Amino acid sequence: KAGVTQTPRYLIKTRGQQVTLSCSPISGHRSVSWYQQTPGQGLQFLFEYFSETQRNKGNFPGRFSGRQFSNSRSEMNVSTLELGDSALYLCASSLEAGGPLGSQYFGPGTRLLVL
Amino acid sequence: AQTVTQSQPEMSVQEAETVTLSCTYDTSESDYYLFWYKQPPSRQMILVIRQEAYKQQNATENRFSVNFQKAAKSFSLKISDSQLGDAAMYFCAYRSEDYGGSQGNLIFGKGTKLSVKP
Numbered sequence: 001k002a003g004v005t006q007t008p009r010y011l012i013k014t015r016g017q018q019v020t021l022s023c024s025p026i027s028g029h030r031s032v033s034w035y036q037q038t039p040g041q042g043l044q045f046l047f048e049y050f051s052e053t054q055r056n057k058g059n060f061p062g063r064f065s066g067r068q069f070s071n072s073r074s075e076m077n078v079s080t081l082e083l084g085d086s087a088l089y090l091c092a093s094s095l096e097a098g099g100p101l102g103s104q105y106f107g108p109g110t111r112l113l114v115l
Numbered sequence: 116a117q118t119v120t121q122s123q124p125e126m127s128v129q130e131a132e133t134v135t136l137s138c139t140y141d142t143s144e145s146d147y148y149l150f151w152y153k154q155p156p157s158r159q160m161i162l163v164i165r166q167e168a169y170k171q172q173n174a175t176e177n178r179f180s181v182n183f184q185k186a187a188k189s190f191s192l193k194i195s196d197s198q199l200g201d202a203a204m205y206f207c208a209y210r211s212e213d214y215g216g217s218q219g220n221l222i223f224g225k226g227t228k229l230s231v232k233p
Contacts, residue, residue: 103162
């Protein structure tokens with residue numbers, strides 16, 4: 001079974017631009033979560049989607065948004081990019097949103113550099 | 116709020132030896148899950164092992180095992196017969212047992228960088 005895929009893998013943007021990242025979960029997985037990883041802050045939770053509904057959201061500004069489609073694929077969008085948004089963005093999928101089937105499996109990440 | 120602490124920023128082990136990575140957490144919940152993830156230089160996060168808080172038996176996956184001490188809120192990872200491919204960042208993570216609720220996200224520690232010497 002194919003793992004979690006994320007596109008693009010690398011991205012360079014300038015301040016003020018917006019960006020959309022895509023995540024395709026493992027087949028059959030209905031929950032998708034997004035995390036931001038930076039050297040200073042470590043791994044921080046962005047949001048979680050299950051059956052096209054946002055279940056949970058981390059402490060990030062409104063410039064960060066996401067959605068999930070009926071096929072469980074998810075996108076996250078960052079508008080008005082700032083230098084501090086440079087990070088590795090990781091997507092994870094799980095069969096269910098919690099319980100014993102809630103173990104999260106990660107994709108390879110999208111490395112975003114904001115200049 | 117729950118927190119996860121990894122007090123060893125870096126560790127080193129000789130190939131074929133055993134190493135233990137430490138993790139402590141703070142929570143007022145009684146039901147939760149604990150995980151160890153491995154992140155090699157490729158940056159791909161790999162799930163190593165999972166422990167359910169309601170299980171007293173420590174989880175084991177091949178050369179990887181945990182020592183789960185619920186009362187002490189401690190969750191260490193033991194790697195036996197260390198291999199060069201084990202070199203990576205290791206993250207301890209906590210997740211609430213909130214099935215159907217809204218607290219299913221992972222809370223990570225800062226990580227421990229493990230080096231394996233040939």
